[in-house]
Amino acid sequence: MEDGLPLDAALATALRPLSPRAAFLHCCAQGVLAYQVAQPSGQVVFYPRLVAPGTGETTLEWRRSRGRGTVHALTRHAGAGIALVDMAEGFRLLGPVEGAARIGAEVEVVFRQPAEGDIHPAFQVIAA
Amino acid sequence: MTGLAIVGTADVVVNEAPAGTTPFDLMAQASIAALDDAGLKPRDVDGVMAAGLETMMPTLSLSEYLGLHPRYSDGTQIGGGAFIAFLNHARAVLAAGLAHTILIAYGSTQRSARGGFASAAERNRYDAPGFGHVPAVAYALCASRHMHLYGTTSEQLAGIAVAARRWAALNPRALRRDPITVGDVLAARRVAEPFGVLDCCPATDGAGAIVVTTAERAADLARRPVRLLGAGEAVSHRTISQMPDLTTTLATASGGRAFAEAGLKPADIDVVQLYDAFTINPILFAEDLGFCATGEGGAFLSPDRIGPGGDFPLNTSGGGLAYCHPGMFGIFTITEAVRQLRGAAGDAQVAGARTALVHGPGGFMSSQSTAILGI
Numbered sequence: 083m084e085d086g087l088p089l090d091a092a093l094a095t096a097l098r099p100l101s102p103r104a105a106f107l108h109c110c111a112q113g114v115l116a117y118q119v120a121q122p123s124g125q126v127v128f129y130p131r132l133v134a135p136g137t138g139e140t141t142l143e144w145r146r147s148r149g150r151g152t153v154h155a156l157t158r159h160a161g162a163g164i165a166l167v168d169m170a171e172g173f174r175l176l177g178p179v180e181g182a183a184r185i186g187a188e189v190e191v192v193f194r195q196p197a198e199g200d201i202h203p204a205f206q207v208i209a210a
Numbered sequence: 211m212t213g214l215a216i217v218g219t220a221d222v223v224v225n226e227a228p229a230g231t232t233p234f235d236l237m238a239q240a241s242i243a244a245l246d247d248a249g250l251k252p253r254d255v256d257g258v259m260a261a262g263l264e265t266m267m268p269t270l271s272l273s274e275y276l277g278l279h280p281r282y283s284d285g286t287q288i289g290g291g292a293f294i295a296f297l298n299h300a301r302a303v304l305a306a307g308l309a310h311t312i313l314i315a316y317g318s319t320q321r322s323a324r325g326g327f328a329s330a331a332e333r334n335r336y337d338a339p340g341f342g343h344v345p346a347v348a349y350a351l352c353a354s355r356h357m358h359l360y361g362t363t364s365e366q367l368a369g370i371a372v373a374a375r376r377w378a379a380l381n382p383r384a385l386r387r388d389p390i391t392v393g394d395v396l397a398a399r400r401v402a403e404p405f406g407v408l409d410c411c412p413a414t415d416g417a418g419a420i421v422v423t424t425a426e427r428a429a430d431l432a433r434r435p436v437r438l439l440g441a442g443e444a445v446s447h448r449t450i451s452q453m454p455d456l457t458t459t460l461a462t463a464s465g466g467r468a469f470a471e472a473g474l475k476p477a478d479i480d481v482v483q484l485y486d487a488f489t490i491n492p493i494l495f496a497e498d499l500g501f502c503a504t505g506e507g508g509a510f511l512s513p514d515r516i517g518p519g520g521d522f523p524l525n526t527s528g529g530g531l532a533y534c535h536p537g538m539f540g541i542f543t544i545t546e547a548v549r550q551l552r553g554a555a556g557d558a559q560v561a562g563a564r565t566a567l568v569h570g571p572g573g574f575m576s577s578q579s580t581a582i583l584g585i
Contacts, residue, residue, distance in 0.1 A: 103335060129336040129452075155358075155456055157350035159402040164338050166351050166451060176337040176351075176451040185358045199339050 083172045086117065086145035097144055102130035105144065110201045115147040115191050117173050128173035147171050149191040151205070153183050165189065165205055181207040212471070214301040215428035215435035216583070218248025218421035219545040223383045223534045226322045227415040233264055234275045236417035236536075237317025241276060244419035249432045250311065255421075257282040257309030259296040263318060263537045272315055282309040288445065289572015290485055293420070293541035294579035298441035300422050310423060317417030318536035334449035345487065346410055348450035348574035350402035353490035355456040357404065359505065364404050366508035367489040368395035371408050371531050373517040374486065378528030380518060380557040385414055386532040395489075408531075409489040416536035418545050434585065436548050439474065439565070441581040442467025450574040460578045461498035461569060468567070468580040469500070476500045479582070480563040481550045482522065483543035485570035486529040492516075495569050496524075499580070523560045526550060540570035540579070551585040 089097070093112065097105040106129075109116035118127040120134035121141040127134050134142060151167040154174065158164070165179035167189055179189060189205035196202070220243030222236050237260070245251060258280040260268035269283040284299050286292055296314045303309050333343045356362045372392055378384035390408060398406035428435035444460035444467075447453050469475060476499060484492040484499075493507035501522070502510035516524035525531075527546040530539040547566035549555045566583045 106336070129334065155351040155355040157347055157354055157402045157404075158400070159344060159347050159350070164347055164351075164402075166456070174451055176334075178338050185354060196339065200335070202339055204338075 084148065084170045086147050086171045089114070089116070089144050089146050094144060102132060106130050107200055110193050110203065113193060115149055115203055116144050117147055117171060118142040119145050126172040128175065145171070147191070151175070151189055151191070153179070153185050153187045153189060156183055156185055167205055175203060177202065177204050179205040179207065182210065183207050184210060212301040212438045212441065213425050214297065214304055214422050214438040215425050216420055216422050216438070216544070216548055217428050217431050217433050217435050218244040218246070218250065219548045220244040220247055220419050221383070221542060221545050222317070222417040223385065224415050225385045227319055229322065231319055231322060231415070233262055233317040233319055234271050235317070236319065236415060237272055237315045237419070238275045240317060240417035240419035241272065241313055241315045244421050245313070247433065248421040250421060252276050252278055254311050255313045256280055257300070257303060257312035259284040259300065259312060259314045260316065261285060261287045261292040261538070262316065263320070264323065278313070280309065282312070288577035288579070290487065290538040291540045291570025291572045291577060291579035292538065293544060294441070294568055294570050294581050295443045295577070297422070297438055297544070297581045298443050298579070301438055301441065304422070304424050310427060312422050313419060314422065314541070315417070315419040316538055316541045318538065319415050320413040320537040321415045332448065334451060337449060337451050344402070345574065346402040346405055349488040349490055350405050351450055352456045352494065352575060353404050353488070356490060356493065359457060360508065362493065362508035364396055365392050366493070366511070367404060367409055368392040369513040370486060370489040370492055370511060371395050373513040374525055374529045374531035376513065376517040377526050377558055378532035381528050381533060382556070384528040384533045386412065386528065405488055411487050411530040411535035411539070414534045414536050416534045418541035420541065420544055434552065436551050436583050436585050439582045439584045440468040440470070440472030442471070443577065443579045445577045447576050448573055453575055457494065458504070459494055459498050459571065459575045461495050461580065464578040464580040465499040465569065468582050472582040474565065474582060479565050479567045481526060481547065481560045481566045482524050483526070483547050483566065483568045484524060485539050485543055486525055486531050487539065487571070489531070491571065492524060499567070499569060518558065526555060526558045526560060543568040543570055544581070547583050551583060
């Protein structure tokens with residue numbers, strides 16, 4: 083498991099008044115896949131929350147994922163590949179996968195803005 | 211042994227109800243038939259437990275419909291297995307003296323009302339838009355992982371559906387009675403790999419109801435009661451991306467609690483009902499409940515072993531895949547187990563069945579509920 087990166091100061095400041103969902107989307111719009119690390123336990127938290135599961139910690143620090151992961155489980159539905167991906171920082175993300183994927187494939191996160199709805203992460207295969 | 215006795219059951223099995231039928235029409239039909247089965251009237255009911263997909267306050271609406279005035283209501287919605295969890299709740303209610311005769315009911319117009327209602331289900335907004343909440347997608351992810359880790363095959367998944375049709379052929383009320391082959395299942399329209407349409411429960415209308423009371427009161431009723439020997443439930447997550455381990459469900463915990471309370475082990479169970487929303491489900495549950503080793507469920511649940519005449523009779527009504535599937539199947543695992551224990555399952559009767567295990571998940575393998583019944 084690898085550590086993510088700190089957010090740059092301006093982005094971290096911008097997130098402060100935002101709800102977890104709004105903060106996540108704000109980061110997506112800047113090409114940043116954000117996740118949280120609870121303090122002081124260091125527990126990786128995703129999806130973003132105000133309270134860490136299990137520990138109940140209420141200090142959750144935003145981190146920037148390096149955007150790399152491994153396909154954990156995979157299906158196809160309505161013509162689209164859908165992958166559950168183990169991100170290198172230790173959280174799991176479900177999203178559409180572009181290209182020929184298999185379980186175990188390495189993927190990287192890209193961001194997609196659908197015609198309707200929120201911007202969201204998707205995956206591209208980088209090594210089958 | 212829990213002190214809870216099942217004294218009445220009924221199913222209303224209908225592929226598509228007449229236009230305008232409401233979930234409560236069907237739920238009320240099943241309820242009154244279950245009360246009749248128990249030799250009871252609506253005025254005897256003082257507890258109501260119900261859950262639904264289209265319904266917001268089902269215990270209120272059902273009570274209004276039937277003229278019930280319960281002093282105890284439970285509308286816990288933990289998905290399709292909720293009705294098994296209701297047995298766990300009801301035994302506590304009975305033991306506490308908060309009610310003495312409890313009606314547990316489900317009804318849905320899944321099929322006839324398609325598109326006519328909106329689901330109130332919470333969604334994980336961080337999951338793939340449009341996909342994370344699709345049940346077939348979530349369960350397909352579990353299946354893909356099981357196949358990857360243990361070499362489980364599409365043919366083994368298909369065998370679950372083949373056996374369901376064999377049981378349904380013996381059940382005149384089942385809605386999908388035509389025999390199918392493994393080849394048919396593999397060739398069917400793809401829904402979410404590795405599932406084709408025959409790996410997935412169809413949507414039908416329907417309803418089921420159960421009447422439970424204390425062992426003491428049951429002794430005064432006409433029917434030989436079916437006893438709740440043990441029960442357990444567990445919750446691990448809500449959305450599929452939060453499931454801790456895609457190939458191990460908390461049936462390990464719910465089943466462990468039920469077996470411990472009953473003082474039984476898997477080999478002691480005569481007939482098994484595992485909610486088969488998708489063909490992967492019984493495979494995971496057979497492993498997690500201890501009927502076979504982890505990773506071996508695909509090979510263990512061969513059509514010949516689980517079908518009629520096999521030594522592990524599974525889903526003897528035809529299950530959700532072939533009997534009926536009005537959205538939440540949990541209650542039908544119980545009504546079928548009761549039929550088997552009463553010796554009333556007709557051509558599908560498992561000779562000498564004295565113990566039954568029923569198990570259902572909810573959400574996306576999120577909740578797990580297990581009950582062990584005996585006569």
